[in-house]
Amino acid sequence: MSKCLKCQAEIEQQVTWSTFLLPPEPANLCDDCESQLSVIQAPICRRCGKPHTEGELCGDCKGWKDDDIHCEVLACNRSLFTYSAFIQAIIAQWKYRGDYQLKEIFFPFIKSSLQSFYPLKELTIVPIPLSEERLYERGFNQALAIAEIVAENYHIPIEQVLSRKENHGEKQSKKSRNQRLAAKNPFFLSKTLETNVLIVDDIYTTGMTIHHAARLLKEAGCPSVYSFTLVR
Amino acid sequence: MNFAQLLAGKLLLSSEVPLQQATISYLLRTNQLTQLPSITKKYGKPECRRCGNKDAQLFAKIPCARCDTTHVYCRNCVQTGRVLACDPLLVWHGIEPTYQKQKEPCRWNGTLTPAQDKAATAIIEVIDHPKAELIIWAVCGAGKTEMLFPAITKAIQQAKRICIATPRADVVRELLPRFKRAFPDTEMEALYANSPDKTGRGQLVISTTHQLIRYQAAFDLMIIDEIDAFPYHHDKTLPLLTKRASKASATSIYLTATPRKEHRAKIRRKQLAVQFVPIRFHGHPLPVPQLKIEFQLRKKLQQNNQSTALTQFIQSRSSKRQLLIFAPTIELVEKVSKQYNAISVHAADPDRKEKVNQFRQKKIDTLVTTTILERGVTFPSVDVVILGAGHHVFDEAAIVQIAGRAGRSPDDPTGEVLLIHQGKTNAMEDAIAQIKMMNRKGKNQ
Numbered sequence: 001m002s003k004c005l006k007c008q009a010e011i012e013q014q015v016t017w018s019t020f021l022l023p024p025e026p027a028n029l030c031d032d033c034e035s036q037l038s039v040i041q042a043p044i045c046r047r048c049g050k051p052h053t054e055g056e057l058c059g060d061c062k063g064w065k066d067d068d069i070h071c072e073v074l075a076c077n078r079s080l081f082t083y084s085a086f087i088q089a090i091i092a093q094w095k096y097r098g099d100y101q102l103k104e105i106f107f108p109f110i111k112s113s114l115q116s117f118y119p120l121k122e123l124t125i126v127p128i129p130l131s132e133e134r135l136y137e138r139g140f141n142q143a144l145a146i147a148e149i150v151a152e153n154y155h156i157p158i159e160q161v162l163s164r165k166e167n168h169g170e171k172q173s174k175k176s177r178n179q180r181l182a183a184k185n186p187f188f189l190s191k192t193l194e195t196n197v198l199i200v201d202d203i204y205t206t207g208m209t210i211h212h213a214a215r216l217l218k219e220a221g222c223p224s225v226y227s228f229t230l231v232r
Numbered sequence: 233m234n235f236a237q238l239l240a241g242k243l244l245l246s247s248e249v250p251l252q253q254a255t256i257s258y259l260l261r262t263n264q265l266t267q268l269p270s271i272t273k274k275y276g277k278p279e280c281r282r283c284g285n286k287d288a289q290l291f292a293k294i295p296c297a298r299c300d301t302t303h304v305y306c307r308n309c310v311q312t313g314r315v316l317a318c319d320p321l322l323v324w325h326g327i328e329p330t331y332q333k334q335k336e337p338c339r340w341n342g343t344l345t346p347a348q349d350k351a352a353t354a355i356i357e358v359i360d361h362p363k364a365e366l367i368i369w370a371v372c373g374a375g376k377t378e379m380l381f382p383a384i385t386k387a388i389q390q391a392k393r394i395c396i397a398t399p400r401a402d403v404v405r406e407l408l409p410r411f412k413r414a415f416p417d418t419e420m421e422a423l424y425a426n427s428p429d430k431t432g433r434g435q436l437v438i439s440t441t442h443q444l445i446r447y448q449a450a451f452d453l454m455i456i457d458e459i460d461a462f463p464y465h466h467d468k469t470l471p472l473l474t475k476r477a478s479k480a481s482a483t484s485i486y487l488t489a490t491p492r493k494e495h496r497a498k499i500r501r502k503q504l505a506v507q508f509v510p511i512r513f514h515g516h517p518l519p520v521p522q523l524k525i526e527f528q529l530r531k532k533l534q535q536n537n538q539s540t541a542l543t544q545f546i547q548s549r550s551s552k553r554q555l556l557i558f559a560p561t562i563e564l565v566e567k568v569s570k571q572y573n574a575i576s577v578h579a580a581d582p583d584r585k586e587k588v589n590q591f592r593q594k595k596i597d598t599l600v601t602t603t604i605l606e607r608g609v610t611f612p613s614v615d616v617v618i619l620g621a622g623h624h625v626f627d628e629a630a631i632v633q634i635a636g637r638a639g640r641s642p643d644d645p646t647g648e649v650l651l652i653h654q655g656k657t658n659a660m661e662d663a664i665a666q667i668k669m670m671n672r673k674g675k676n677q
Contacts, residue, residue, distance in 0.1 A: 003289060098314040099307060101292035135297045137247070139305075139316060 004030035036086040049078040073214040078117040079232030128201040147200040192220040199227040239324040241450025264326035271317040283309035338385040340414040354507040355383035362481035370509035372636025392452035399461040447477035454478040459486040490629035510673035516645035517671040529654040560623035574598035607633040612641035621651035631663035
């Protein structure tokens, strides 16, 4: 009997013909927790993947289109979940408390949906890096953890070409929207890539982090830059 | 800086030590701090030295960026900080901390009732005996906190370190100001998740049981409140934590209104000293629950029909008091509250605190609740009904506790307690027998 990764409750596996005949897919969450995950469903914004009904682009993306420097850098972003109190609690336990194993919650979702999002075969995965200090504190890079799941499922390479400049260690989540948008590019490229790129991170809030990274990659010659985050 | 006061009796992760890295290295070099392995292996199975977890399912692997190897970490205590196999625990090994000598630490000038006084004297006697244990079996509303004051006064005079552990954060928040008023010159801190009063250097520590995870051999006097309550009774790690936080010579005092079987067996076998406080501080006996049978009750409730017995009770009672209705499941709580136009509350309710406060201020007349309000809350004047009292969540302890919500105030020392059931259970009979026993003891005193 397996236990729910989030709440430690025992998971009851339903007996169906397929679980009776084949070894069952191990479940990670109990039904109650699973039902609280807010999975993004169409209609969504064509560009950033946020649930959005009227018109093709959401308000945020219209803003990006008016931005001279960043308007063309990102082809599109896709995400799995909307930002809810429940997913916030999961991410907090995973990333800040450091409960690494919670990444298994995302396995089935990444496995089932990424194919429909991007032309995966031509992509190289680039995770958003952490500062040295933050990496030591957390013990792992959450973006790299997601990237590894994607790489494993779709057999595409990971290249850690982005690095963080020093003195930019401040947490994004502690800044306001305007502070984030006004911030200078915190990244630099340690190597150039000529393939299409999939940037991977855990959360897309204003999108500033991803646009900074995308701009660097695009300027260095990547034809198209896509991005994938767990939460939008 | 007084490192002894800050670190003595603690068992900390390196990230939890509130000092600079250089200071930590200095303390390690001079052997004032020592390192202990955080996760050890026994017969090939990992064991967390911080929370005592041995369940293989609750260990997971992490490709650690600190040491560049993949090793285990403990998932059982990750909510209070992550234990990595490569990150040793730190323990103080220097001099013992000293606390300010106080002649008269206690400023509380109330008086104890004879029953309270008897218990207080028993506690005072026991704190001089190392390793002694005493259980205080005091009815709901006996005034347990005041009973502790004389013994704590004596312990402070002897410069002992004291811990009051309780299962719930609400109780910690409630106790801190009362103790601060009673012992204004004593270093004191309150520990619960995200507590703002963590100074790390209290002589008197009021803590949730979970927070004791950061202590080892710290306290001379360990007082455990509500030793029968849910997380303590249920979770194997918690008794381990309180035991580890106490010094080997420590005295333990347990407080409870409804001891569990194992404690009662020990009392009967005279392995555990007991002191009864069978009477409430206002001197009136406990209300004895009335039983009311209703056929097909479960079916009626499931089909969203009103319970006849409850409707009759509501119509017949005088509306002077507020009404508190307990139901076994969240689903039923919501159904019943709709039937009677009442407010409902349960553990997952975001407005829980607000609703309970409004009920306390008499802004709400009828409140339907799960067992979350079974203990620790005081409403001055309520009648209590348990609907579906045969459900297994209403065990003997729960029924005694729920009945103990009625008649708390000296202005209205009685109240009705009604158990509506579909067949009497042992729990109901035992609970009523226990209440009657206490009333008998109270009369004889």
